[in-house]
Amino acid sequence: MAIIAEISIEADEFLLGQIIAEYPGLSVEIERVVPAAKRVMPYIWGYGSDLRSFEVAMSESPNVRSITALDEYDDRALYKIKWEDPAEQLITGIAQTDATILEAHSDEEWLFRIRFEEHAGLARFNQYCTEHDIAYRLNRVSSLADIDANGDDYELTEAQYEAVSLAVERGYFKVPREVEYEELADELGVSVQAFSERVRRGVDKVLQAVFLRPNSRNP
Numbered sequence: 001m002a003i004i005a006e007i008s009i010e011a012d013e014f015l016l017g018q019i020i021a022e023y024p025g026l027s028v029e030i031e032r033v034v035p036a037a038k039r040v041m042p043y044i045w046g047y048g049s050d051l052r053s054f055e056v057a058m059s060e061s062p063n064v065r066s067i068t069a070l071d072e073y074d075d076r077a078l079y080k081i082k083w084e085d086p087a088e089q090l091i092t093g094i095a096q097t098d099a100t101i102l103e104a105h106s107d108e109e110w111l112f113r114i115r116f117e118e119h120a121g122l123a124r125f126n127q128y129c130t131e132h133d134i135a136y137r138l139n140r141v142s143s144l145a146d147i148d149a150n151g152d153d154y155e156l157t158e159a160q161y162e163a164v165s166l167a168v169e170r171g172y173f174k175v176p177r178e179v180e181y182e183e184l185a186d187e188l189g190v191s192v193q194a195f196s197e198r199v200r201r202g203v204d205k206v207l208q209a210v211f212l213r214p215n216s217r218n219p
Helices: 015-021 051-060 089-096 119-131 144-149 158-170 181-188 192-211
Strands: 003-009 026-036 039-048 064-072 076-083 100-106 110-116 137-143
Touching (some): 003 119, 039 192, 051 064, 051 076, 089 119, 100 192, 158 192, 181 192
Antiparallel strands (some): 003 110, 003 137, 026 039, 026 100, 039 076, 064 076, 100 110
C-alpha cells in the first residue's frame, strides 16, 4: 500500500539546503526529480531577490554539473540542476528508493512530503539516511486510503494551516482587504516572504482538493 511521509530536515543535512542557506532572501521548492543514469536532476523553483547570485554560486560549485533556467519571471525562476554523482545524497536517496517528491520547500527548515509505494520503501529510505549520516524528523505517515477517506483533509502542513486560517480570520481575503501580510507575518514571528509562501501553498492545496480531486463536491 502506498504511503505518504512528511519529514523535516535542517538545511545543513543536504547539499542543496546548504547552498540555499547562504541566501536568506531566497526561497526554493523542488518541483520534481528525474533520475538520469547515475545522476539525479531536480527541477526547482527559486523565489526572491537573490536569484542571480544563487545561479552563480550553483554554476561555480564543484558538485554541480550544470544549472539551467527554464522559465524566468520578475522574482522567480524554474531551474534544472544536474549534480555530479553522488553529490546530492538526500535527493539521490529518494530517487534510489523509487519514491516521489510531492512537495519540498525551504522555510526555517526544509519540509518534504514523499510518496513511497509501500512501507518497505520508507524503511529503505531510513536505512539510506542512516548509512549516509543524514538526520531528519519524521512528522507524519499516512496511507492514500486514509487521505481519500477524509474529504476534508486538504493535507496542509501545520505552518500552512496556521497562516491560511490567520489570514482568513483577520480578513485578508475580504474586499476591501482588512489586513496586510506584514502585520500577519509579524504576528507569527516570520518573514513576509515566508508567510506569503505558506498562504500561497496552503490555498493552492485547498483549491486543488476542491476543483481537481476526483468526486469533488462541486455545486
